[in-house]
Amino acid sequence: MSKLAAAGPNADQIEFWNGEGGEKFVRYQNALDLMLKPFGDEAIRRAGVKSGEAVLDIGCGCGDTSIDLAMAVGVTGEVVGVDISEPMLARAEYMAAQSELTNVFFEQADVEAGPMHADSFDLAFSRFGVMFFRHPVTAFSNVHTALRKGGRLAFACWQALPRNQWVSIQMQAVLPLVPPPPPMGPEDPGPFSFADQERVRGILSAAGFTDIAVEPFDTEVVLGGMQVLDDAVDFSMELGPAASLLKDAPSDVRDQARATVRAALESHQTKRGVMLAAGAWIVTATKK
Numbered sequence: 001m002s003k004l005a006a007a008g009p010n011a012d013q014i015e016f017w018n019g020e021g022g023e024k025f026v027r028y029q030n031a032l033d034l035m036l037k038p039f040g041d042e043a044i045r046r047a048g049v050k051s052g053e054a055v056l057d058i059g060c061g062c063g064d065t066s067i068d069l070a071m072a073v074g075v076t077g078e079v080v081g082v083d084i085s086e087p088m089l090a091r092a093e094y095m096a097a098q099s100e101l102t103n104v105f106f107e108q109a110d111v112e113a114g115p116m117h118a119d120s121f122d123l124a125f126s127r128f129g130v131m132f133f134r135h136p137v138t139a140f141s142n143v144h145t146a147l148r149k150g151g152r153l154a155f156a157c158w159q160a161l162p163r164n165q166w167v168s169i170q171m172q173a174v175l176p177l178v179p180p181p182p183p184m185g186p187e188d189p190g191p192f193s194f195a196d197q198e199r200v201r202g203i204l205s206a207a208g209f210t211d212i213a214v215e216p217f218d219t220e221v222v223l224g225g226m227q228v229l230d231d232a233v234d235f236s237m238e239l240g241p242a243a244s245l246l247k248d249a250p251s252d253v254r255d256q257a258r259a260t261v262r263a264a265l266e267s268h269q270t271k272r273g274v275m276l277a278a279g280a281w282i283v284t285a286t287k288k
């Protein structure tokens, strides 16, 4: 049971990430970390992390990037990972204990709910943890407050769905079989809510950031980090927008969907696994 009440503007996100969403992320943690690593590595590279720095990892989830950042800042620096998800933070604590790092800490907090640790961080970082705010300007204003003067912001977020075949390929396979998803506004919280780079610039600028840069990072990912086709199909049936569409589908429709998803993925199977295109933005900005 989460200590963070599912209340306020992010109530549905708090519920999701403390329930089904968080549990699935924990279950598939190794696979997801493998798949998302190139994006985190690129954002860390562009953040220019230095030894001794204090870093805030926003929406740190199961802590993979918090641990990478803690290694990058060394024993004279420290990393605080914040997230709304209790199950994911429990996993992060476990991973940090395994790594025997003493400079990484985790807190359960809604970044949108209030300023955290004013003037405390040199860098605010995130790997795909910033697209779920109901009021992103409020959330980024809180991040801005948490940074010291001259502090930097660096995060990875997804480009539009058509640039992310690792999600769209299953959607195309499943959509003919299920009722259409509820209409979603381009600014509604969700994985693709920062697809429009002008929107991202507007949010950061309104939150007080300057020197805003939004640069594409396009690569191929191993779907779900899985080498075996059927494992990648299982992953697709469990996580992501196509899995959501199938949530309440009867078993015969799920069986049919599984077959169409498998057929769609098969031609992308390589020795490394199912390789699909993925496009992110790497966003950087400064607090003057």
Ligand SMILES: C[S@@+](CC[C@H](N)C(=O)[O-])C[C@H]1O[C@@H](n2cnc3c(N)ncnc32)[C@H](O)[C@@H]1O
Pocket (backbone or CB within 6 Å): 010, 013, 017, 032, 036, 058, 059, 060, 061, 062, 063, 064, 065, 082, 083, 084, 085, 088, 109, 110, 111, 112, 126, 127, 128, 129, 130, 132, 133
């Ligand atoms: C797609 S996951 C990314 C997790 C992690 N950064 C990674 O790369 O594996 C998004 C994360 O954002 C967190 N999150 C969503 N809304 C949040 C909020 N308002 N405040 C803090 N964390 C939030 C979720 O709980 C989840 O862990």
